[in-house]
Structure formats: C-alpha cells, structure tokens
Amino acid sequence: MADLKLENVSKSYGDVNVLKDINLDIKSGELIVFVGPSGCGKSTLLRMIAGLEKITGGTLDIDGVRVNDVPPTNRGIAMVFQSYALYPHMTVRDNMAFALKIAKQSKDQINAAVEKAAKMLQLTEYLDRLPKALSGGQRQRVAIGRAIVRDPKVFLFDEPLSNLDAALRVATRIEIAQLKESMPDRTMIYVTHDQVEAMTLATRIVVLANKGIAQVGSPLDLYERPENEFVAQFIGSPAMNLIPGKVTATGAQTEVTLENGVKAHSDVPTVDSDMGRAVNIGIRPEDFVPGDEANCCFTGKVAITEKLGEVTLLYFEPQSGRDAVIAKLPGIHNGLRGNSVTLAADPAKVHLFAEGRSLLYR
Amino acid sequence: MSPILQGLITIVLGVGGCVTYFYLSNLVLDKVIFPPKGRDPGRNINRANMVRPWLFLLPAILALGTYLAYPVVGSFWRSLFNRDGSQFIGLGNYEKLAGDDTFRQAVMNNFLWVLFVPALATFFGLMAAQLTDRLKWGNFAKSLIFMPMAISFVGASLIWKFVYANNPTIGLINAVRDYFHLMPVDPLQIPFWNNFFLMVILIWIQTGFAMVILSGALRGIPEETVEAAVLDGANAFQLFFKIKVPQIMSTIVVVWTTITILVLKVFDIVYATTGGNFGTQILPSYMMQYMFRDDGRATAVAFVIMIIVLPVMIWNIIQARKETR
Ligand SMILES: Nc1ncnc2c1ncn2[C@@H]1O[C@H](COP(=O)(O)OP(=O)(O)OP(=O)(O)O)[C@@H](O)[C@H]1O
Numbered sequence: 161m162a163d164l165k166l167e168n169v170s171k172s173y174g175d176v177n178v179l180k181d182i183n184l185d186i187k188s189g190e191l192i193v194f195v196g197p198s199g200c201g202k203s204t205l206l207r208m209i210a211g212l213e214k215i216t217g218g219t220l221d222i223d224g225v226r227v228n229d230v231p232p233t234n235r236g237i238a239m240v241f242q243s244y245a246l247y248p249h250m251t252v253r254d255n256m257a258f259a260l261k262i263a264k265q266s267k268d269q270i271n272a273a274v275e276k277a278a279k280m281l282q283l284t285e286y287l288d289r290l291p292k293a294l295s296g297g298q299r300q301r302v303a304i305g306r307a308i309v310r311d312p313k314v315f316l317f318d319e320p321l322s323n324l325d326a327a328l329r330v331a332t333r334i335e336i337a338q339l340k341e342s343m344p345d346r347t348m349i350y351v352t353h354d355q356v357e358a359m360t361l362a363t364r365i366v367v368l369a370n371k372g373i374a375q376v377g378s379p380l381d382l383y384e385r386p387e388n389e390f391v392a393q394f395i396g397s398p399a400m401n402l403i404p405g406k407v408t409a410t411g412a413q414t415e416v417t418l419e420n421g422v423k424a425h426s427d428v429p430t431v432d433s434d435m436g437r438a439v440n441i442g443i444r445p446e447d448f449v450p451g452d453e454a455n456c457c458f459t460g461k462v463a464i465t466e467k468l469g470e471v472t473l474l475y476f477e478p479q480s481g482r483d484a485v486i487a488k489l490p491g492i493h494n495g496l497r498g499n500s501v502t503l504a505a506d507p508a509k510v511h512l513f514a515e516g517r518s519l520l521y522r
Numbered sequence: 523m524s525p526i527l528q529g530l531i532t533i534v535l536g537v538g539g540c541v542t543y544f545y546l547s548n549l550v551l552d553k554v555i556f557p558p559k560g561r562d563p564g565r566n567i568n569r570a571n572m573v574r575p576w577l578f579l580l581p582a583i584l585a586l587g588t589y590l591a592y593p594v595v596g597s598f599w600r601s602l603f604n605r606d607g608s609q610f611i612g613l614g615n616y617e618k619l620a621g622d623d624t625f626r627q628a629v630m631n632n633f634l635w636v637l638f639v640p641a642l643a644t645f646f647g648l649m650a651a652q653l654t655d656r657l658k659w660g661n662f663a664k665s666l667i668f669m670p671m672a673i674s675f676v677g678a679s680l681i682w683k684f685v686y687a688n689n690p691t692i693g694l695i696n697a698v699r700d701y702f703h704l705m706p707v708d709p710l711q712i713p714f715w716n717n718f719f720l721m722v723i724l725i726w727i728q729t730g731f732a733m734v735i736l737s738g739a740l741r742g743i744p745e746e747t748v749e750a751a752v753l754d755g756a757n758a759f760q761l762f763f764k765i766k767v768p769q770i771m772s773t774i775v776v777v778w779t780t781i782t783i784l785v786l787k788v789f790d791i792v793y794a795t796t797g798g799n800f801g802t803q804i805l806p807s808y809m810m811q812y813m814f815r816d817d818g819r820a821t822a823v824a825f826v827i828m829i830i831v832l833p834v835m836i837w838n839i840i841q842a843r844k845e846t847r
C-alpha cells in the first residue's frame with residue numbers, strides 16, 4: 161500500500177548536477193527496476209527515496225504526502241544494501257530485531273516477527289550466529305529478512321545480488337520474485353546492472369541515462385518498442401545493430417536505402433515529409449535470419465564467429481568506424497568465418513530512429 | 523673523532539654485522555650442518571628449513587633475553603636482599619611494604635588512578651573523536667586536543683601547577699574563586715580529592731592519544747551499517763552506542779588497557795607536583811622515593827607493579843591481536 165510520486169526530482173552535489181527532472185509515478189504493488197550505465201545515478205535516486213540523500217529539487221510523495229523533509233525512518237521504507245550492511249556485532253536474530261527493538265515493540269511481537277521472517281528465508285537454524293559465520297547468500301537473506309520484519313510499505317534494493325556467484329544469484333533472484341508474490345501490495349524498487357534480473361523481476365523498468373529517465377515501460381515494451389537508440393542498445397544483449405541509411409519510400413511500410421545501396425523495409429510508418437531523411441535502422445542480432453538478394457537487408461564479411469551451441473554469434477567486419485554488426489543465429493553454423501553472408505529481417509522487427517529517437521513515437 | 527663519523531661507523535658496523543650474521547649463519551646451515559647431498563638430500567633441506575626461522579629470531583631473542591628477562595629475574599633476586607644488597611633477607615622487603623601505611627595508601631590511590639584515568643581518557647577521547655568527525659574545523663580541534671601528548675609529563679605537571687596555584691593572579695581555579703569573592707584554596711592539599719586533581723593532568727594528556735586511535739577506528743566502520751541503522755530508526759545516541767561503539771569495542775579495549783599500563787608507570791606527575799605528600803602517593807612515585815636509598819625495597823615495589831601490570835598487559839596483547847586479524 162504505497163504509491164510513490166516523483167515530480168521534477170533533481171540532485172546536485174554543489175555545482176555537479178547528477179539527476180534532473182525525474183518524473184515517475186509508481187503504483188502500489190509494483191516492482192520497479194532502475195537500470196542504466198554505471199554512474200548514471202541509480203543509487204543516488206534510490207537513496208533519495210530512502211532519505212539517505214537530500215533531494216535538492218522537486219518533490220517526492222509517498223501515499224500523497226510530501227516526504228522530502230521526512231526523516232528516513234518515518235517514510236515506511238526498508239533498504240537492502242549491496243554490501244548487506246549487517247551489524248557485525250549482532251547475531252542474525254538481533255540484526256533482524258534491531259528495528260523492532262528501537263520501535264519498542266514487545267518481546268513476543270519481536271520474536272514472532274523474526275521467527276516468521278527466518279522461516280520464510282530458511283534462516284531459522286542460523287538465528288544465533290554472527291554475520292561473519294554466514295555465507296554471502298545467507299548474509300543477503302538476513303539483510304532481506306531485516307527489511308521484511310519491519311513490514312515496510314516500500315522495499316528498496318540496491319544491487320542486492322551483485323556480490324553473489326552466478327548460481328546463487330539465480331536462486332536468490334527467484335526468492336525475491338516469490339517474496340514479491342507473497343506480498344502483492346508492497347512496492348519494491350530494485351537497482352541492478354543485470355539485464356536478466358531486470359527483465360524477469362520488473363513490472364516496469366526505468367532506464368536512467370544522461371541525468372534523466374530515458375524510458376519507462378514494461379520489460380517487453382522496452383525490448384520491442386524502445387523510444388530511443390540508447391534504450392534500444394541498452395536493453396538486449398548483444399546490443400541492437402544500428403545501420404545508417406536514407407528513407408526512400410514512405411507509407412505504412414518504410415523503405416530505407418542503406419549506404420551500400422541495399423534496401424531494407426520496416427513496418428514503422430512514415431509520412432511524406434520523411435522522404436530522404438537520414439535515419440538509422442535498428443535490428444536486434446537475434447532478429448536476423450539468413451537471407452538472399454531478394455529480401456536482403458544486410459550483407460557483410462564475417463570477421464569472427466562465436467559458437468555457443470545454442471546460438472552462433474557472427475561479428476561482421478566493421479565499416480567506416482561504426483560498431484561491428486552482430487548477428488545471432490540459432491543453432492550451430494560452421495565455416496562462415498571470412499565469407500560474405502547475407503542476412504534478412506522481418507520488417508515488423510526493424511526499428512527506425514531519426515536523430516536518436518524512434519519514429520514509432522511521435 | 524667527529525660524532526658524525528662515529529655515527530656512520532656505527533651504522534655501517536650494525537647493518538654490516540646484521541647482513542654478515544644472516545649471510546654466514548645461513549651459509550653454515552646450508553653448506554656445513556645440513557648440506558643437500560648425501561643419502562637423503564631432501565630431508566636435509568627440510569631440516570635446514572626448520573632451523574632457519576630460529577636463525578633469524580636468535581638475535582632478537584638474545585637481546586630481549588638480556589634486556590628484559592634477565593632484569594626481571596635480577597630485580598626479583600635483588601628484592602630479596604637488604605638495602606645495600608649485602609644480606610639476604612628473603613621476603614623481608616615485602617613484609618615491610620605490607621606493614622607500611624604509605625605503601626597501602628599508594629596501592630589504594632593507584633587503584634583509583636587505574637579506575638578513573640583510563641576510563642575518563644578513553645571516554646573523552648571517544649567523544650572528541652565522534653564530535654570532531656563531521657566538523658569543518660574538526661581537524662583543528664583534534665590537533666589542539668592532541669597537543670598535550672607532545673608535552674612531557676613534568677612539563678604538563680608544571681603547567682597544571684600554575685592552574686592550581688594558590689595565588690589568584692596565577693592560578694586559574696583561584697582566579698575564578700576570587701571573582702566570586704571566595705578565599706583561595708590549594709587544590710593539591712584537599713585530602714582525597716587532590717588525587718583527582720592530579721589525575722586530571724594525565725587525563726588531559728591521554729585524551730589526545732585515545733582520540734586519535736578511536737577516530738581512526740570510527741572511520742573504519744562501514745558507512746552502510748550506519749545508514750541501515752538510520753533506516754531502522756536509530757537516533758543519534760542509539761547509532762553511537764549500539765552500532766558504532768560495539769563495532770570498535772576491541773580498539774576501545776586496546777586504548778583502555780594501553781592507558782592502564784601507562785598509569786601504572788607514571789611517577790612524574792606526582793613527583794613534580796606534590797612529591798607524594800598530602801596523601802597523593804602512588805606506587806611508581808613511592809618506588810622513586812626509595813630508589814638509591816634502599817634498592818631492595820624499591821625493587822620490591824617495582825616487582826609489585828609488574829605483577830599488577832602483567833594481567834592487563836596480556837589482556838591488551840590478546841585484544842590487539844584480535845583487532846589486527
Ligand atoms: N558526493 C558526491 N559528490 C559529487 N558527485 C557525486 C557524489 N556522490 C556521487 N556522485 C556522482 O553521482 C553520480 C551517480 O552516482 P551513483 O552512485 O548514483 O551511480 P550508480 O548509477 O549507482 O552507479 P553504479 O551502477 O556504478 O552503482 C556519479 O557520477 C557520481 O560520480
């Protein structure tokens with residue numbers, strides 16, 4: 161039960177502007193994921209919501225109440241830190257009970273809350289241990305347990321899984337997903353670097369870049385209908401290929417003539433005035449299929465192949481200082497290296513960008 | 523010969539001696555005692571490697587033995603003799619100590635010193651460390667608080683003698699009293715409390731030491747644990763006493779015990795202010811009183827002090843080890 165509303169939220173350290181004019185409406189029960197390149201201000205934004213960092217501009221409302229100047233504890237939020245931030249001198253039990261003790265709850269209440277959380281996170285047998293006697297995964301579960309016992313309205317996670325190894329990360333990610341399901345009316349905000357975490361956990365993803373929000377939307381929205389080149393390349397791996405060309409036919413389907421004379425088609429509609437406009441077509445590596453001259457949209461010489469079994473990655477020779485085009489073909493393909501390969505793509509999956517922005521949105 | 527030349531020669535001889543010692547002793551070990559040949563060269567190499575650490579330790583063990591262990595045994599032995607060392611009197615010196623009122627008072631006073639000085643110096647140091655941490659002029663305040671550390675105990679005693687001076691135009695305390703038209707007093711002659719006036723001097727000196735060490739420890743606390751506690755609702759006091767202090771507890775103990783050991787050695791303050799009069803005697807200054815007059819008695823006192831310090835010292839070392847781990 162907590163709606164968050166960020167209105168023109170900005171942050172600057174002295175003269176250094178880190179975030180500006182962030183507008184975001186978060187509905188109760190959503191799991192919002194912040195992603196973005198390192199240093200773009202994800203942690204800063206999260207910490208401003210927590211109250212650990214002063215908001216230098218704009219307003220933050222929780223449930224319709226302006227909380228800019230409300231101290232962290234009274235905002236009804238709990239935070240899980242990347243480094244766990246467990247109190248090293250307290251047992252797991254005391255770590256989880258600390259907030260409740262401070263809030264002067266009764267012993268029985270505290271015990272009940274701690275035991276319940278411990279059971280949920282399979283920590284019961286570790287309750288009397290000190291954090292240093294726990295593995296990384298267990299520590300992170302204690303940190304999550306510490307947040308749960310307080311029963312906050314909003315959970316904040318700052319890269320909670322990045323210190324765990326790959327297998328544990330998957331397991332803990334699923335635990336967090338289940339946790340979210342068991343508390344459908346709690347709001348969660350989650351910062352991550354990991355695309356898979358973002359795509360699997362989020363109800364909506366917020367892509368931060370350039371001191372602001374690049375796009376907000378459901379994971380598949382961002383994947384299928386990116387608003388700009390940045391989001392297009394940030395979501396998905398390997399990144400979307402961008403190939404420059406000129407619009408040569410407009411209408412419900414657009415024809416773009418690439419620099420090497422090849423004609424590519426996109427289902428993104430264009431208007432007459434777009435004729436001759438310089439655009440980039442965007443094609444995800446996985447949307448390429450082997451093609452021929454007739455429906456071709458890209459031809460190039462394969463520089464490197466990576467065979468992963470499930471898929472084969474083709475890295476084409478880079479042209480005139482641009483990023484190399486990458487294609488991801490299902491299955492195993494031998495003997496392509498050094499050869500010229502022609503690829504095609506379904507016009508429905510060809511994106512169009514002009515001046516960095518998608519022509520789908522206008 | 524010029525002193526510089528002397529120094530240089532000493533350095534060359536010392537460093538050269540060390541190098542020669544390590545080189546030659548290892549050479550002898552490897553080539554003569556356990557040469558890697560014969561029927562079982564591997565075993566010889568292993569044995570040589572087992573002996574090697576002792577080669578490196580030997581000079582230190584010898585030096586410590588000569589200058590530490592031998593004096594302890596020697597002083598104990600000396601304390602069993604009479605004043606000029608001519609006659610063995612067994613535990614006679616210790617019996618005399620037990621029967622001496624001044625000695626008993628010194629023990630009692632020392633007990634007070636050990637109780638209050640380390641506790642207050644550590645406490646004030648901790649407060650100073652915490653309070654100066656976020657201040658813009660914190661570093662300036664810190665250097666002020668640390669400055670007494672650079673003054674010798676005798677110097678500090680002289681400064682405080684002025685503070686305590688009887689004459690209102692000199693003594694700070696009596697100047698204040700004078701302002702309120704009270705008669706001047708001599709703080710150092712007020713029975714029982716004068717002990718505390720002397721302790722103030724050592725606390726004044728040691729607070730800086732405690733502050734520097736503890737402020738380093740406070741900085742080492744992970745910021746996230748503090749932030750987590752803020753989110754958990756802890757107020758400033760709870761943050762400090764429930765989150766920060768427990769995390770630097772081992773450092774606090776080390777500072778505390780280090781000052782305790784120091785307290786049991788300081789004689790200069792009492793010596794330079796009251797000379798042990800007016801009921802302010804403590805063990806080290808009591809010992810100084812007998813030194814050169816009755817070495818038997820003085821060494822007996824020294825030995826008593828050592829017995830008292832030993833457990834504190836062991837505790838200190840254990841804690842310090844725990845901390846470096
Ligand atoms: N005290 C400060 N003074 C000036 N700039 C700061 C300060 N703290 C953070 N910044 C800047 O704010 C920006 C955002 O930092 P933040 O930690 O939020 O990045 P992030 O998106 O969480 O990065 P990462 O993914 O690496 O964790 C960074 O460019 C950083 O240099």
Ligand SMILES: [Mg+2]
Pocket residue numbers: 202203204
């Ligand atoms: Mg971060």
